Amino acid sequence: MRSARIGQLAVTNSQEALSFFALLLVITYLIIQLRLQLRILGSFVSPLAVIFMLASSLVPDHMVPKSELFKSGWVTLHVTALFLANALFAVAFSVSIMYLLQERQIKNKNFGFLYPRLPSLERLDTISHYCLLAGFPLMTAGLVTGFAYAAMVWHSPWNWDPKEILSLITWLIYAVLLHERLAVGWRGRKAAWLAIFGFSAVLVTFLGVNLFLKGHHSITVR
């Protein structure tokens, strides 16, 4: 709603970013649900979306002065691609948690409440894999547009902004995961742990920087 009012994608402060992300997450889940009919995934993704919405309403709402800087198509592209990638990684994160729960039950021969409800291991692993396959190029595209736009505006693609550094680290984690999966044949438990680790890096990049560190992504500097 706010997006329309200020004529640019409303992601400049944390509140808007979080609710926009929750929205994208739910949309991503719904698309996956339509394709795969995996209803239980919803019970893992929806709490995540709820947490983001809650966080969004808790974060102090300081309006950011409008800036011509954010009215470019490049920014929209940059933000949408990254957020979509993050939503896909969030789904991969949920699926990985499901995988680890199910794997532990089967491995320890100790079947609980969730056992009959969770899908098979191979299915979970495949979903996580495809989320990664779709999410990684999006993330790469998001980063590249970000660098390109930075180069245009500030005449240097790399500004040692904390968010830039952390994003690159996150990107590297996912790059490693993808490489291990495709080339070495990692799958299952290790891959699931790395997907969870990767998503926590996403959270740090996404929230930690917005809330605690200053940089041009948190708008106050320039």
Added chain:
Amino acid sequence: MCRIILLGMNHKSAPVEIREQLAVACQQDSNPLLLFPHLENVSELVFLSTCNRVEFLFTCTQAVKAVQEVKALLRNHLGTMPSTRVDSYIYAHEDMDAVQHLFRVASSLDSMVIGEPQILGQLKTAYRQATEYRTVRVILNRLLHKTFSVAKRVRSETCIGSCAVSISYAAVELARKIFGELRDKRVLLIGAGEMAELAAEHLMAQGVRQMVVANRTLQRAIDLARRYNGETVPFDHILDTLKNMDIVLTSTGSTEPILTFRDVKSRMRERRNRPLFFIDIAVPRDVDPAVNQIDNVYLYDIDDLQGIIDLNMEERRKEAERAEHIIAEETIKFRNWMATLDVVPTIIALREKAERIRCNELQKTLSHLSLEEKDRQAMEVLTQSIVKKLLHDPILFLKKKAARDTKDLYVDYTQQLFNLTERNGSDVSSLTEEAPDDKKESNILKTLKK
């Protein structure tokens, strides 16, 4: 007054020697239903015989005499045996107890393995035979159809048949939880125990892509491979074939583990970590238990599988309690139906329905017209006498039949013709229409009505 009686014996009431004779009798061609015309006191009869139970379900008016006749029939069925011995193994349930027992049998609550699905099919066969020999009429027709729908309800509303309770099936369930679809999976069968073969058959039924057999005796391996449409590998090459397999079933007589931690570990990288599922049914075990610690490798031995089965059995027992509730409920419904078979309630219901229709229609008409009180009363009298004259013959007919054996049939048809059992009216018609005899007759009645 019509009685429903069920005489029989099952795995709880009779020891195994007697049941063995049952199994023998099962295979004979002679069907006790053939003797139905000789039974003077039995008006309807259904005969169910499986390896673990034999049940005679019948209706009669003279309970004592009929029970004696059916007992004689049972002894005859079992062959020569001292009558006193047999009698002590027989249980007899009467009326609603019999109905409840039948519901429990059909829902597989009375089975040796609770929740096993075969019994319902056997009961359906028994009923079909009874219709072929024309030994069932209104009451048992209705009862058996009700039984089938109760059993169906129990199946769909409880999880009584949902978890695996055999070793081989538990293994297949696990495989499905690991791999999802088994269609593109390959199975390696090492050694050939009875249980492993059963599990292999289950896996085949799931449509696995390929079955490979390894056995120390080559001939045996070839035989098995032919049975499963698979291939054989030499026993020494097992480790190399691991690379392409997804499920490994072992049941050799070897005293040493044939697959060790190191063997399997070194092959996981070649497999690119695709999951590998070992089902070890051998005692002593064929696969080193440490193998389970390797990532993406799952090992279940016979005790693990037994543990799952015990849990599932426990689950079934819990579900059985829920099923008992359903059965109690349905038994009461059936009792209510039985009560309506008496002539008097039907006549009352018929009159009530007619009166209700009369009042409704009269009110509709009168509300349009502005009549004087005198005319109003004349209308009242007119409609009353129409209803009375119309119902006179059917009621007289029913009363005349009240003393006859065939009364139930007429009561049932009257109820259907006038749709009197409104509490469960819809399923009365649908159930009785399934029975071939009834359908014919009700068609005749329909044409008569026209």
